[in-house]
Amino acid sequence: MSIVTEVAAAQSSDALVHFESVLQFETDCWDVHHAMTSGAPDFVLLDVRGPDQYAAGHVPGARHLPHGKIVEAKLTQYSADTLFVVYCAGPHCNGAARAAIRMARLGRPVKTMPGGITGWIDEGFALESSVHKQV
Template identity: 60%
Template sequence: MTSLVRQIPAAPSAIALMHFSNRLTFETDCSDVYGSQEAGEVDFVLVDTRGPSAYQRGHVPGAINIPGRLMTAQTLAAYPASTLFVVYCAGPHCNGANKAAVKLAALGYPVKEMIGGVTGWLDEGFALNVEAVSGAIGCEC
């Protein structure tokens, strides 16, 4: 008897290595962002891609707020082309970070998504910066 897991065979190791290695070029996680911040090794710009009110209700420390819909060559002109942007949104249920990453990549910037977003950050036990307390921490993307 074959389990549901094995009904579709796993990829050969060489292909799995390539796949999972490639994923890491597109993603980082909350723990790595937090660890980099704690070590003072922040060589990236952390961007909360949600709307301003969601950002004010709670955002990752050190993040700036640039909603994805506002990412243009003009709004990013102050950043050199080599700037690594790390984007996040509300969480895995939101694709605002993906949309922002597409815009950043199209503008020629290196970009990674902080997987998990605000939900992942809180799941790790890390605190958010709060500027105003009201409502839920949602997307508004």
């Protein structure tokens, strides 16, 4: 018996619930890239890092709203059912989780993009810089 099989795998029905649940809370860089480059994405992508980090390079099409400044007044241009996908610097940063908490507290649908800018670059996707699209 290996360390992999030491604990039995979950029943398929339990695994289905678990993995579907994960995707209710997060998406990945590939899926965001596909949606952003295929026309009109059905979500708003938010870069929740600081202004200098955003200006240095961000995901093309992302709006800028630092996680500490997420308040309802900044979101009034979006309908209540608009899905927001938030990202920060990368796996070493909890800014996306902080942003998701603020969005959820405002009753807004939200997912994180784990990996953030680091994941985006790791996938080989280009960044955009110096174009400021603040919410």
